[in-house]
Amino acid sequence: MARKEQHDEGREETLRSEEDSEEEQQQSKPRTAQERKKEALYVPIASIVSAMGGFEEFLDENDETYTAYSLGDQVIGCLKDLKRFWKMDEKDDDRTVARIFYEVGVLKNDLIPILMSTLGTSPKGNRIALACVELIGAMTWPINVAEELRDAQLLDELKKTIDYTTLITSQLSYKASILHSGALRAMFQLMTPSLSKTQRERSEKDNNVISLVLYTFRNLAAMKDRVSTSDSADAIEQSTLQSEFIRQLTDEHIFDLLIAIAHQSETSEYANWNMVTLDIFHLIFRGVKPSELMIPADKVDEKRLTDLLDVENAQRRAEARKTTTRHSRFGTTVALKSGGRSYILHKQSALAQGAEKSMDKIKKSKGKKVKQDVGLA
Numbered sequence: 001m002a003r004k005e006q007h008d009e010g011r012e013e014t015l016r017s018e019e020d021s022e023e024e025q026q027q028s029k030p031r032t033a034q035e036r037k038k039e040a041l042y043v044p045i046a047s048i049v050s051a052m053g054g055f056e057e058f059l060d061e062n063d064e065t066y067t068a069y070s071l072g073d074q075v076i077g078c079l080k081d082l083k084r085f086w087k088m089d090e091k092d093d094d095r096t097v098a099r100i101f102y103e104v105g106v107l108k109n110d111l112i113p114i115l116m117s118t119l120g121t122s123p124k125g126n127r128i129a130l131a132c133v134e135l136i137g138a139m140t141w142p143i144n145v146a147e148e149l150r151d152a153q154l155l156d157e158l159k160k161t162i163d164y165t166t167l168i169t170s171q172l173s174y175k176a177s178i179l180h181s182g183a184l185r186a187m188f189q190l191m192t193p194s195l196s197k198t199q200r201e202r203s204e205k206d207n208n209v210i211s212l213v214l215y216t217f218r219n220l221a222a223m224k225d226r227v228s229t230s231d232s233a234d235a236i237e238q239s240t241l242q243s244e245f246i247r248q249l250t251d252e253h254i255f256d257l258l259i260a261i262a263h264q265s266e267t268s269e270y271a272n273w274n275m276v277t278l279d280i281f282h283l284i285f286r287g288v289k290p291s292e293l294m295i296p297a298d299k300v301d302e303k304r305l306t307d308l309l310d311v312e313n314a315q316r317r318a319e320a321r322k323t324t325t326r327h328s329r330f331g332t333t334v335a336l337k338s339g340g341r342s343y344i345l346h347k348q349s350a351l352a353q354g355a356e357k358s359m360d361k362i363k364k365s366k367g368k369k370v371k372q373d374v375g376l377a
Helices: 004-030 033-052 075-091 096-104 106-118 123-139 145-154 164-181 181-193 204-222 233-238 241-249 253-265 273-284 290-294 298-320 350-355 355-375
Strands: 055-058 067-073 335-337 341-345
Touching: 033 055, 033 075, 033 096, 033 106, 055 106, 055 181, 067 106, 075 096, 075 123, 096 106, 096 164, 106 123, 106 164, 106 181, 123 164, 123 181, 123 204, 164 181, 164 233, 164 241, 181 253, 204 241, 204 273, 233 241, 241 253, 253 273, 290 298
Parallel strands: none
Antiparallel strands: 055 067, 335 341
């Protein structure tokens, strides 16, 4: 019995020593510049995010507990600091700051709750909400992976370590958080006071607010749904985000605004936002035929079925012209005249293809025969 206990203790010591050696090997591995940069930036960014505030429990008038977001004392300064950190990614192909923002969950856990709780409360609250939307617009800016890879390849700067999958996943999670929280309505409400003014009354700040919100809508429209490859809730959700986005655009009357801007495209009232409005419509209706946009939604499937049947009938008629008829076992004689010369055809294809194609075949075959006789073929 004593020997068995000694054997077990020796085995545990061996396992512990192996684990320690593995940890030492991992620590002794040379870290990449990207890993060192991420480690250096993670702690200050996480501390700033925690200083912005967080969810706390409160008691209402009926002594019932509810949870609400409590702002930190230096929330405006924290938002400015996050903007400064974000600008660091302009010269960083790996987007280290964007990855840290995703890991700490700043958009879902802080920016959206702050936006929802401060908008419309006071002028200071509106400034805080605007700062949140500025960060949301930057974090949802479209990533053109194919274009970036092509440019990197042309400049011979292609890096195998860049993980675009995580970046795309982070943006899809941002889109889901915005749609689930009602932040789309909040952003629309943020620019409504600026839109209610005439062109002469609008200040530069009003124009910037409208542009910021419209470009954020453009960013959300540009995110393509991920094809569902599993039955998990996240996979199914990320495959239907665009439909939910379009539904909320309709329910919140944002589509009405976009149509109104499009109707005024020839005037100077909303000229500054013609291109972004056109871009939004393009991204929403990409893949849809222009002819189907003027058809009622309940008749689109009927129109597509009709088009498919027309294509099928056209293909059948084309195949019927090429195939032989039921009288193919009988002989055929067709007399043709061209350029004062007469031709006698004994093939039924002359009837199916027509006179012009039959004569073209004759001329081509004769030309080929002449080349062979001369020795040019």
